[in-house]
Amino acid sequence: MNIVLLDSHALIHRAYHALPDFATSAGEPTGAIYGLSATLLKIIGDFHPxxxxxxxxxxxxxxxxxxYTDYKGTRVKLDDxxxxxxxxxxxxxxxxxxPLYEKAGFEADDMLGTIVEQLADNKDAHVIIASGDMDTLQLVHGTKVKVFTLKKGIxxxxxxxxxxxxxxxxFGPExxxxxxxxxxxxxxxxxxIKGIGEKTATTLITTFGSIEEIYKALKKDKEAFKKVGITDRIIGLLEEGEEDAQFxxxxxxxxxxxPITFELPEKTFKDGVKMENVEALFxxxxxRTLSMKFRETIEHKPGTKIAKVAKPAKKVGSLSYEEEHLVTLEKSEENNSGEEDDVPLPKEIGLLVSVVDSSVAxxxxxxxxxxxxxxDQDAAVKVLKERIKKEGxxxxxxxxxxxIPVIDKMEKRGVxxxxxxxxxxxKTYxxxxxxxEKKIYEYAGAEFNINSPKQLGEVLFDKLNLTAKGMKKTAGGARSTKESELLKLKDSHPIINLILEYRELAKLLSTYIDSIPKLVDEHDRLHTRFLxxxxxTGRMSSLNPNLQNIPIKTELGRAIRDAFIPEMGMAFASFDYSQFELRIAAFLSGDENLINIFKEGHDVHSAVSSQVFGVPLSEVTSDMxxxxxxxxxxxxxxxGVNALRANLGSTKEEAQTFLDDYFKTYATLAEYxxxxxxxAKEYGYTTTFLGRRRYFPDIKSKLPFMRASAExxxxxxxxxxxxxxxxxxxMIKVDEYVKREKLEDKVHLLIQVHDELDYEIDEGVKDTVIPKIKEIMESVLTLQETRGVPIVVNAxxxxxxxxTEEVM
Amino acid sequence: MVYTSHSLEETRELAQRFVSYLSQHPEYHFFGLSGDLGAGKTAFTQAVAAELGITEHITSPTFIIQKRYAIAKEGFPFKTLIHIDAYRLESMKELEAIGFGRELEDKEALILLEWPEKVEGMLTKDAIIMRHAFVSPEVRTIEFPDMMAI
Structure with missing residues (x-):
């Protein structure tokens, strides 16, 4: 039987400080109440008390x-x-x-302690104490008394x-x-004891035990203290502070x-709740939303039913201002807004969905x-498993x-x-x-909000009168200031480049440089989420932050990556598949010319030049x-030819000729x-070498540009x-290798992005491990399967x- | 001795008996699972894993080659289950590369290796071959050598 004990003050206090100043239309403050209710909801849902x-x-x-008259003397007086x-x-x-328990002369903690004590004889009772701080941890006992505490916010x-x-x-709770x-x-x-901090206190306790035991040991033999690194100074402080410590x-x-008598209420929590009273209060x-969520949670039987869409889709306008605000807060904290429909599924089930339909991330x-x-969830899982079998x-x-376990470890480890x-x-950037900004203002002749597309539009199009062919308009009819549009204006005025630079820099600052410090845990580790x-396509992606968008070639990108460091005593190792897409194209298509280039180990771009332009390898120019x-x-x-022309900066004829020659040389690739x-046009999907499917509904679209894009x-x-x-x-194979060699605390997978895997590896073993990881990554397919194309990894x-610098 | 299973429950039951048998005969630690695609090799491995208290999802390690799982069952003579799929292996050298030789020497490792035919040279004298066969969509047979009375 689950019993939840609430340290009401701690919870309300936390809620008050974590949430904005909500109030009813009559002016009654409700922020802390809201937070308390939300926490209660979570407790009921998580623990089913x-x-x-x-x-x-x-x-x-x-x-x-x-x-002690000064007890809690540093506490600030509470707001009204x-x-x-x-x-x-x-x-x-x-x-x-x-039920509420309180007693004059005693704190809520003492109530909690007394109730725990009085429940000690009840074998069935599993107690969870919901508290905001660490004081109650001393009440923890085995798995029968646990403490649920809030870390940040609520x-x-x-x-x-x-x-x-x-x-x-x-050390233990006692x-x-x-x-x-x-x-x-x-x-x-x-x-x-003044002068004794966390580290010293921990050492003393883990070595000697309780205060009584510490002082007993001190009187017997001071040497034992010096042996664990306690200085003479601290020993002195201990001796003087015995009374302070005991007190x-x-x-x-x-x-x-x-002096209270605790009695379990007659009815269980769920049976005793009168929803009408709750709803009236809310x-x-x-x-409004909490009311509904409470009803659902209290009347919901824990089971495996997927929620049916019983409520109509909520329009944003129907939420009160506070609830809208909180919903946005919650959404931005990457949490579902509460409709059971939007609850993410357990990974194993979610992946069944993504395997069957890769467009669901x-x-x-x-x-x-x-x-x-x-x-019904069980029926759904069965259906998906059948499809998976049938569709290869x-x-x-x-x-x-x-x-799954590999990613779990990655997310847990963080970087x-x-x-x-x-x-x-x-600071610098x-x-x-x-x-x-200054330069932009100079050109514009005035200060304005560069981040406002409206104001920017006015400056560029009205004030500076910049135009170019084919400028698009936004949905509202204004001229668009999207990057693609600004690029069309690139040569017409130096301000354009400045604006593009400004935006790029501002984006990197807000997405990475300024936000990462806020996302790290207490050990400065960033726990990105990996999907x-x-x-x-089947590729993984990352959230909070999205590591994929850290620029690869620029100096700033490098500077940002300099901030990702290995644990002390470890090296950061990066393993990157070299030209994997082209190699895969070679063996998927079976194109002999392309395959041979890789077999012979040439630089593929030079070798392709050589073959397409018909010149010996030694005569290939850098332009070619x-x-x-x-x-x-x-x-x-x-x-296609247009994009090629744009990229090459050549004429359309040149681009076309080039394309034709390329496909003549690699006819098998073209055919493939x-x-x-x-x-894809006929069946609506494509498959990878291992069978993963991707569907293209737009390939049958009536709009030619949608079709072309899908193609x-x-x-x-x-x-x-x-x-x-x-x-x-x-990734899985390397994980198996690490487990097999018992290197689990010496080798950690940190990041997967683009074509690379990044690990932190203990310095002592890196010389054996790095070549081994490279080898494992290169042997994911046999040479037979790759038709002789070697898979190459740069370490x-x-x-x-x-x-990082090349090791091999 | 050929055992027939008409359902996943029966396979599970068979796995139970197999596991009990192993408890009494820890000298048998290396099993080759022979049989065509769909003959039930992985299903049997999954049933055995369930019996051994392994909660991790067991999947066919065709591309991974090998996966190991910690066995939680108290009192069971083996501490690790090693599941190997030799289907894609082209030579015994690859098996050696993943440390198979050492694993054979670990008396506390229970090895279930699918497609033993692919690595015949690695099969030691104490390897026991089970033959799996597909009879019909619901029915499978598993054949154990006569000396194993499960």
Missing amino acids: DYIIACYDRPEKTHRHDS ALITQLETSKEIFKALNI KDTVVYDEHGVKERFG LIPDYKGLRGDPSDNIPG SKMLATIRRDA KRFEF DPTARDLREVSGET LQQICDIEMGL KIDIKHLNELS HKTLEGL QVGAA RRKAKVINFGILYGM LEQVKSF RMAINAPIQGTLADLTKVA EAGESWGQ
Whole structure:
């Protein structure tokens, strides 16, 4: 039986500070109440409590104040709005049939401690204490008493059991008062021993135990203390501070003997709730969405039904201002806005959806229903598994399933960030941005908001009168200032380049340089989220931030990557598949000329020049090579003669001739690409080497440009998709190797982006591991499968992502 | 001895008996699973894994070649399950490259290797070959050598 005990003050306090100043139309403050209700909702949904109990502080002085008048003396006086809401919160609990416990002279913590104590004999009782701080951790016991605490704001939560406490502190819950006895607690104004900080306190406790044991040991043998690195100075402080330590420990110890009698309520929580009372209360507070969510959560039976769309789609205007605001807040924190439809699915099920339909990147319950055609989760899963078998997708499905633990580890590990470096970059580049701004204002003859498309449009088109052929308009009829449009104006005025530079810089600053420091955890590690089927091609993608958009060739891109560093004692190793798309194109198509170029190990762009222009390799000029490079990449994306002409900067005839010669030389490749296109046109999808499908509904569109666009994407899909598949296979294989060699704490996969895998590898083993990873990545397919085309990986290592140098 | 299974439940039951048998005969640690595509080799491996308390999803490691799983079953003589798919291997050298030789020496590793025909040279004398066959969409047979009385 689950019993949730609430430290009401802590929760309300947190909510008050985390949320904006909501208020009803009558002016009654509701921000903290809203946060409390949202937290309650989460608790009910996560823990399915049989009982919920709320504990409160009382305004009277407590026994701790009696011993120590300065107790909690550093606390700021509470705002009136908070005080009001503390009182109002009791109404929420009343409506939810949650009993309150409070006692003059005792704190809420003591209530919690006493209730835990009185429940100790109840074998069935599993207690979860919802609290905002670490004081209650001392009540944790095994897995029977846990603490659920909020990390940042009200969305980030962590549950501690005894093991969790030990992991976090290095010692068990029973020693937390001793820890505070030594270190003190500034927020409660518990003194501890002045001069003894976290590290020392932890060492003392993990070595000797409780305060009593520490002092016993001190009296017996001081040498033992010196041996664990305790200095003479600290020993002196300890000796002098014995009374302070004991006193502080007493203050920090939660009482378990408050004179209250705890009784479990007659009815369980869900049975005792009167929804009408709850709804009436929420109506008064103007919480419309919460009302509905509460009803659903309380009446929902835990099971596997996917939510049916019972409510009509919500129009934004129907939310109150506060709820709209919160919904945007929630959305921007990457959380679902609450409709069960939009709840992301467990990874294994979500991937079934993405394997069957690769255009669904982060499947929700709605996607599961739509793709499977079933409303019941179990039935939906069955249908998808059948389709996977029938459509030859089992291989891909196996790979995605096998990848899940690899990605989990990656996300959990995160990557270390050099925050100082990013801060310096921020300073420098904000200055540059200002400089650009100044110059732009000079040209414009006035200051204006460069980020406002409207104002920019006025400056460019009205003030400076810039025009070019074929300028597009936006949906609202204004002239567009999109990058593609500005590029058309490039040569007409120097301000255009400045604006493009400004935008690019501003984007990088906000997306990476200024935002990454806010995203890291307490160890400065950034935990990007990786979507296994992030792109319809099968490629992975990353969120928060999207690592793919860090520029590859520019100096600023390099500078940003310099901030991604390995853990101390480790090297950053980058493994990049060299020209994988072209190699894949070679063996998928079976084009002998192309295959031979790779077999013989030539530089592919030079070799292609040589073959297409009919000159010996030694006579290929850099200009020829550049042209070949353009077409080599373009061709895989279905580039036509117009795009080629634009890229080469040549005439249309030249481009056409080049294209014709290219396809004459690589006739088999041309044929293969045509086949892919025809198959896609006829069947509506393409497949990769391992069977992954991508669908192209637009290929049958009536609009020619939609059709053309779909055709181009179809040509590229098997190549990109095969690349994605093989990269994933490599990730799993390397993971197996690491597990097999028991190198799990020495080798960590950090990032997958473009065609590369990035690891941090312990310096001591990197000389064996780096060649091995390269080898594993190169052997994802046998030479027979690649028709002799070798797979080549470049391995680089260094002190940061930006500073890696070729190792082999 | 040929066992017939008419359903996944029956395969699971067979896997249960197989696992009990192994508990009493830890000297048998290397099994080759022979049979065509669809004959039930991976399904049997999945059933065995379920019996061993492995929660991770078992999939056919055709491209990965090998996957290992920690066995949680208390008192069971093996600590690791190694699932190998030799289908794509062109030579024994590749098996060696992934450390197979060492794994054979690990007495606490239970090895289930699909497509043993591909690596005949690696099969030690104590390798036991099971033959899987597809009879009809619902029915499979598994043949164990007579000395194994499951």
